Amino acid sequence: MTLSPDAGTTPALLGAHGVHVAFPGRHGAPDARAVDGVDLAIRPGEIVALVGESGCGKTTLARALLGLVRPTAGSVTFDGRPLEYSGRSLKAYRKRVQLVLQDPSGSLNPRHTVYDAVAEGLRVHRHRGDEQAAVAEALSRAGLRPPERFFLRRPHELSGGQRQRVVIAGALVLEPELLVADEPVASLDASVRGEILALLLRLRDELGLSALVVTHDLGLAWNIADRVAVMYLGRIVETGPVEQVLTAPRHPYTRALLSVLPDAPGDPVVLTGEPPDPSRVPSGCRFHARCQVLASGEAERAGVARACRTRDPGILPGDGTAGVACHWATAAR
Template sequence: MLTARDLRVEFGLPGGRTARAVDGVDLDVAPGEIVALAGESGCGKTTLARTLLGLEPATGGRIAFGGTPLGRSGKALKAYRRQVQLVLQDPSGALNPRHTVYEAVAEGLRIHGITDDEPGRVADALARAGLRPPERFFLAYPHELSGGQRQRVVIAGALVLEPSILIADEPVASLDASVRGEILSLLLRLKEDAGLGALVITHDLGLAWSIADRIAIMYLGRIVEQGPVEQVLTAPRHPYTRALVSVLPDSPVPEPIVLAGELPDASRIPGGCRFRPRCQEVASGSALPVLGRCEGEDPGVLGPDGGSHEAACHLVHARMAA
């Protein structure tokens, strides 16, 4: 199981300011489940993904796989990367244009020194990613494939190492609508058949609804609501989630909520509750009883999701307590 505890990633900005891109995140991804991580662009979800992959150094907190902490040494990272693989958004860019499909898929094997039956392993990975018969794709170059086929090659390149967890950053955002469904059902099938776990990063709640078991909503570097996907999306609690859900078709939130203002800069995270300046409950006055806490007290980091539905919001806490 992939676990992150109190994960923090900070970037130094010119002028001595510090951007807190990931500001305290607890997250678990187990084999056999798909977790969606949703939020606006700029909320830190891609940074979180890169950090979970060891591509970006964490400035605080811990990442562990199967209880073994992710080390900074090359050897530890390499072992970790056999277990946790990446699928990027744009398959056209994610494949080296001068490498054939075979080379692209076999590269992982070569890096990790897996030399036995390389063609067989490559063929198997391609077949599992839905490219059949695999041998016919061996010598094709990325530009000869369609977008969906390229994404399958990227997925095959990840699968060939037989990882436990895939981290997919917007895996279908750059694909045609007709191909999206195919790639998503491929992820579902890999979960069902192979017990693969996945963290799918998306800004599309509909997509999360159709494939995820659990969902985490991220706002300004922190997870503000999490829980089983049908609970979170049918009964959203956090005002931010309610605003996101309100604009979906057949939304449980009656009126569309348009948030005031823009996502603040990660170097200027508001004190107290970070969502307060844009919160519709604060603006409408319904948060008045807890306003003091909204202004002065950070709602805190949501603990690891144990399958329960939670939100980091003073108003929600007050209502639940009442």
């Protein structure tokens, strides 16, 4: 595990501290360790991309950060205070931290008008101001102008990009400080993805919003994030400024993910096998059974092959410093 000396000093707005989330196994099987020890910090005005394969635990981690799943161990803090799990506390918290889902068609009620969809949060939180003005401002900020033209439309009358903008407006109407966006452009056409990413960047610049963007797409991370955290089998295995991680990746897993991008140099790295079962996390480095560096003999030549198979590299700190949980990367430095 290695760290860069230029860690950010701004206090975190949202933080995970040794977070574990385990789900009971069936019929006496071991618990599934969906999130297996994560430290992560998101500072005010910062966009962090959480990247990894399907099933690596990134959505479960996002749900824990939102208070939708209570950690088995560890804690979540917001604005320096531990998250409380009473109904009143969670309701107040979710006004400040809003979720933007992957599929706008699934998250919008087909019977509701755009106005009702955006106003729903205001009604849940018993907003006392001018509801129509708040809805109009949120739609306008989300790029649906003039907003009044969309009030009475229903989801089936909108394009995919417009539906995603309605979902974003529904989050913005409560004036949150942080958005958690789970695959925010995965269901959109390529021509629309750039518009939604540009919108998220504009909201950060205009409103000072922070964001955690959950994605399997490193190209998306490159275009939107300040910092990236790469997750594998419940752990963050590499983190740092997006340009540093994506131009000079150190973890073999990050290198494999990057190798399949269209403009990546060299041949794609084909990982052997499937990700291990989270109820049976391998000993040592959890990536070692699929690691191309270990399989090629490079780890043996670096003198770390035994450590790769037997010694856990540990949990990376979440204070904004760059780090990699890899014995070979540490030895090669």
